[in-house]
Amino acid sequence: NPYAGLVNHLRAAWLSGKTRPIEYRVAQLEALGRFLDEKKQDILEATASDMGKPSFEAYFTEILLCKNEINGTLNNLSHWMKDEHVDKNLVTQLDSAFIRKDPYGVVLIIAPWNYPIHLFLVPLIGAIAAGNCVVFKPSETTKNTERLVAEMLTCYLDNDCFAVVTAGVQETTRLLENKFDYIFYTGTTSVGKIVMAAAAKHLTPVTLELGGKNPCYVSDTCDVQNVARRVAWGRFFNAGQTCIAPDYVLCSVEMQEKLMPALREAITEFFGSNPQESPDFGRIVGDKQFRRIRALLCSGRVAIGGQTDEKERYIAPTVLADVLPSDPAMQEEIFGPILPIVVVANMDEAIDFINARPRPLAIYAFSCDSKVVNQVLERTSSGGFCGNDTLMHVTLTSLPFGGIGNSGLGKYHGRFTFDTFTHHRGCLHRNMGLEALNALRYPPYSQQKLGLLTATFEIKRKGMCTLL
């Protein structure tokens, strides 16, 4: 077991209790903040080199959103850590009843390549805030970022308690053989199952942030240009490599007709007449992924874009019209800058279409009619939902972010990350006195005792009279 030494080292640090005091946690979180400030340029360069990430995007997702999480956590940490007192019943009136926030211990975070800093850092913030020791594994696919994290981030954190592991598939499998007290994985559904199966061997709780095909319903009553902009923004951000990107559009044949020029205009507004020359449009992360996405182009007909350049791993912002459910683009999560439009007759058909498929991470619905948006919301199921926009629900950290079914289990962001890495321990601290009151529960039992016991324990429905 090549990682046994590392895990044992962290476990020893954990048992020493070092990570428990708030001052320690604050110091580590502040150090993470300094990492983001001082290494900003390095982060922008590494992500540009790894996947042509536009610096505007990289700054927003890899730096700004992460700094917000650090500051939000620092501002609220002492409140989150406090024992939470709970309502008591008659029997426990004189006791102290509260929920303690205990760290789990040594936790593992495995991150993917599409937002290579953000997707390990945000969970890491919560794990540290909750008082755990952490092993984190950035993606091996984004090599420059992986190296940056392994070489630079480690200088900011306490290496006894926080360790970076650089590992490919084989090594990650070995890493998962170790016992962790929590595992947080972001990635694909198929690997999610492997992670959970490994966790099951040790009864390790998990959070799995997975993916799926996020449908985007556009009703006939809507402001087409605004819709086109918001959908295009969400689809083409990071060259489509976003777990919550709108994966495909469902709309009527008339709306498809109207959307096309609007989408064309939005794309030109964003990236100019030749997106390959725009500094604001990203690239596909690797050759394998490039080829996979390119193969999806033979779905429906290419209405906008469709150009590719293998050398640069460039795929133009592309819209496919008249795509059929049986087409390649509808068989897997696209994770690329291709937006298929599937024609449906009406909202009911769109809802049925969505419900016939695995529950996605996000569902989007666009309409000027709020009733339509609410119908789609109420009659479907997904991790999260955003009406009249894309992606934005995950920027509000007071909303939990997570999937359901194949798109994942658990949730995080803001306080939810802290709670994810915390064991909520129910505590009842009783009085040694007043033993007479306990007599009702002791044998020898009798109907009379039972009657009295029932009266003290019972909750009566409001509006009914009570005996006592």
Place this chain on the structure above:
Amino acid sequence: MERMQQIVGQARAAFNSGRCRSLEFRMQQLKALEQMVQEKEKEILAAIRVDLHKCGPSAYSHEILGVLKELALAMDKLPSWAAPQPVKRDLLTMRDEAYVCPEPLGVVLIIGAWNYPFVLVMQPLIGAIAAGNAVVVKPSEICENTAQLVSDLLPQYLDQELYPVVTGGVPETTELLKQRFDHILYTGNSTVGKIVMAAAAKHLTPVTLELGGKSPCYIDKDCDLDVACRRITWGKYMNCGQTCIAPDYILCDPSIQSKVVENIKVTLQEFYGEDVKSSPDYERIVNKRHFKRILGLLDGQKIAHGGEADEASCFIAPTILTDVSPESKVMEEEIFGPVLPILTVKNVDEAIEFINRREKPLALYVFSNNKKLIKRVISETFSGGVTGNDVIMHFFLSTLPFGGVGNSGIGAYHGKHSFETFSHRRACLIRDLKMEVMHKLRYPPGSQKKVDW
């Protein structure tokens, strides 16, 4: 296999029909459950008596009272639990609607245990129904009569397609676990817990595992020993020790060990009389297999009290062992029987160290007049839950989440926590299609000006 597929398939179709979404429907089902418990109280108590040799008042207070309490709470609170919860918005979302919407998960599976065979299926069932799910219930086959009764009664009172009961043992449960569920709540032991989680992993099904462990009980020198021992005796020997949160073993200073034994002996007499075997309030071990297992733990031990056993009736007397060695068999596994080992430790530091060297237990108990000491033991150890200066009682306060950590389990339930366990908290952001000007900042082309702003 086909039968399981059919049952689960039918429940899923029933769920997809949408009829269990409305609050009225859920309330109606909960009311029907309440009616069932009230009308069939006699039958339920009779089944439990046969399965566990548990007398009426005891079974009522352990199995019926808690269920009625939970039903009343759920019916009272359901509208507020199920309501969308608005969340704090930020500058960008100030004009939007942002809330968390609790939604049903779909078809959930509840696997019960044998030690409290009725309440351990009913309490999760209440939460699952309240959250709007379809539920497949699998009571423990070890308590045959209770399992059969649950299987007969639920279809008489509840929607038959949405809440089927599946009876059977290991083969049937294995087949059941091959089906896809949207949540599985399992109560039982860690070994089977791993099997359940592995099966759940194939479908990415979230799990709540209510497992067990050896719940330690530390008695400080500075405490009212009479009271402490009476409370411990109650919690240890109720249901003949077959309680997941029973104090499994005692840690105390050698100087108080004999007093502890004395006090427990006196209390046992108070509770069960001279001849425990003839007390109607003392239960039996559930079956021969567990009987033999528990008796085997007494080998080579110093029996300070009890030790008598009768295989024919699966009777094991309330037993106390002293000067137990940490390496002995009785300290290896969860006892789940009326055998109480006492281990001596020099001080609270040693006790804390002892506890932390072992798997995290489901419950932890500490008795002391010194509040600071209790706080210290709690903060330097880990466990599912804690009761200070008593045992078991944290289980009965439903505002506290009830569950384990590490080997003792994953997740929690009771009261509102049950509702949340069986719900998906869906994040919803509803924006305006107008006000496009506000959004221009985030669109490309990017520029330093935009970033600086």
